[in-house]
Structure formats: structure tokens, C-alpha cells
Amino acid sequence: QVLSLPIVVIVHGNQDNNAKATVLWDNAFSEIDRVPFVVAERVPWEKMCDTLNLKFMAEVQTTKGLLKEHYFFLAQKIFNDHSASPEDFQSRNVSWAQFNKEILPGRGFTFWQWFDGVLDLTKRCLKSYWSDRLIIGFISKQYVCKLLSTEPDGTFLLRFSDSEIGGVTIAYVIRGKDGSSQVENIQPFSAKDLSIRSLGDRIRDLGQLRNLYPNIPKDQAFGSHYNSEQGQLG
Numbered sequence: 001q002v003l004s005l006p007i008v009v010i011v012h013g014n015q016d017n018n019a020k021a022t023v024l025w026d027n028a029f030s031e032i033d034r035v036p037f038v039v040a041e042r043v044p045w046e047k048m049c050d051t052l053n054l055k056f057m058a059e060v061q062t063t064k065g066l067l068k069e070h071y072f073f074l075a076q077k078i079f080n081d082h083s084a085s086p087e088d089f090q091s092r093n094v095s096w097a098q099f100n101k102e103i104l105p106g107r108g109f110t111f112w113q114w115f116d117g118v119l120d121l122t123k124r125c126l127k128s129y130w131s132d133r134l135i136i137g138f139i140s141k142q143y144v145c146k147l148l149s150t151e152p153d154g155t156f157l158l159r160f161s162d163s164e165i166g167g168v169t170i171a172y173v174i175r176g177k178d179g180s181s182q183v184e185n186i187q188p189f190s191a192k193d194l195s196i197r198s199l200g201d202r203i204r205d206l207g208q209l210r211n212l213y214p215n216i217p218k219d220q221a222f223g224s225h226y227n228s229e230q231g232q233l234g
Contacts, residue, residue, distance in 0.1 A: 020112075020116065021099065021100040021112040021116075022100075024051065024055060024112075025039060025096060025099065025100070026039050039096075041095055041096055042093040042094065042095045042096075043093060043094060044092075044093055044094075045075060045089050045090065045091075045092045045093065045094050046090055048094050048099075049066070049071045049074070052066065052074065052115065053065045053066045055119070056119060056122075059119045059122075059123050060119065060122050060123050060127055060130060061123070061127065062127060062130060062131045063131070064130060064131050064133060066138070068086065069138075069139070070137070070138035070139075071086070071089075072086045072089070073138045073139055073140055073143075074115075074138060075089040075092075076140065077104065077111060077114075078094060078098050078099070078111045079092065079094070079098070080104070080105055082140075082142075098111065099111055099112055100112040100113070107162075107163070109165055113165060114165055116165075117164075117165035117166035117167075118137070118138075118160045118166065120166055120191065121160075121166040121167070121168060121190070121191050121194075122137075124191050124194075124195075125191050125194040125195065125198075125199065126168065126194075126199065128225065129158075129199060129200075129225065132224075134158065134212065134221055134222065134225075135158045135159075135168070136157050136158060136159055136213075137158065137159055137160045137168075138159075138160060139157075139159045140162070141159075141162060141171070141185065144157065144159060144171045144183060144185075145171075145183045147213060148171060148172070148173045148181075148183045148213065149173070149181050149183060150181070151173050151181075151213065151214070152173070152210075152211065153173055153174060153175045153181075153210070154172065154173065154174075154208060154209060154210030154211060155172065155173045155210065155211050155212075155213050155214075155215070156170055156171060156172035156173070156209045156210075156211070156212060156213065156218075157170075157171055157212065157213040158170055158171075158199075159171060161188035163188075164188050164190070166190055166191060167188030167189060167190055168188060168189050168194075168199070169185050169186055169187070169188040169189070170185070170186040170203070170206070170209065171183055171184070171185045171186075172184055172186075172208060172209055174208065186206075189202065198225065198227065199225070200222045200225030200226050200227070201226060201227055203218060203222050204218075204219075204222065204226050
């Protein structure tokens, strides 16, 4: 007999996502001298954070990994708990069901399906933006509103969509005539959208976007990602 990395045999492409989740969980959390096919049902959240970070960096091929604030957002998502502190999550265990069996509240997909969609999108279309730290990405819509509500008109940031698998959206501030602020979210861009026109060029096209949060002029932040064409569209 010989030891090998985990293997999952599938008969259709629609099983690929679940197979990848099984391989990741088995490879990360099984014991070397275990009984064959026996894997822990629950693992410490901190260990899961390390696994997600290593997976993200390896898939995207970047040296810029996940940050503490990213882990906090991911913990809120997988545990469906928005009242706990970052320290509270450190002592929790996450189950296989929470990782890739239970559908996220109000969504049609699991935590892993959503995270894998982010991986694929970033790998295919956003690697350079992520590596330049231009995308916050893992941040809730509610927290974005808190961050941007006191910022000048046209301040924006980029986050991964909560409602769609494999989407990145732009949130930005607009102010009414009475001075009140409102945070708008642009319809998420998919990998297909970004293959037609890059994220940098889309940001250049949108005149309402002025400064990347907290206060970086968008041409300074994204100029190196613009294509050489002149002017804006429409």
C-alpha cells in the first residue's frame, strides 16, 4: 500500500465543486495515521482560516494573503453570526456541514461554493488588482455603508458580491442636494464581464467614481491597469 493525496472520482462536471471541497477538507484536516477515509467532522476556525489563506494564495498565485479583517467577515458568513467579536470566533469550531453542506441564509449556495467562486474570479480576472491591494473584497455590504457614509462624494471601494457566485461589485458614495450621503452598489461584474472589458477600464469609464477608499485618486490607484485607449466611454 502507498499513501497518496486525497482523490475524488466524479462522473459529471457539476460535481467538481463538491469534489474540490472534499479534497481540500481531507487534505487539510485528516490525520496522517488515521483509519482510512476518517476525517474530523469539526475543526478549529483558526485552522480553517490558515487553510483558506493557503488555498487562496496558491490558486491566485499571489503573495498577498487574507488579512484579519477578511477572516472576521468570513467567520460572520460561515457561522451566520454578526454579533460576535473576532476574539469570540477564535475559540469556535467549524463543521463540514457549515463549510459545504448547509445553504447560506437567503442564498442558493454553500459557503465553499461562494468562496470557490471568489477564487476563480480573482485567479482569472483580478490577480493584479488583489496583489496591489486595490480590492478589499471580503467585506459586508453593511460595513461598507458604515465606512463610506462619512466619506466625500465619489469615494468607492471594491468588494466580492454576497448575492452572486464569482462577482465583484463597486460601492460608492453619492450625496444629495441636502448633503445627505447614500451608498450605491453597482451590479456585480462576473468573469465573463471582465473578459469583455477589464475592471480598470470599467472604473475609468464611470465618472461618478473619484477616489479609492480611503483617499486615493482613482487614476493614481488604477492608472497602471488602464488599457492605452484614450478617453472614457459614453
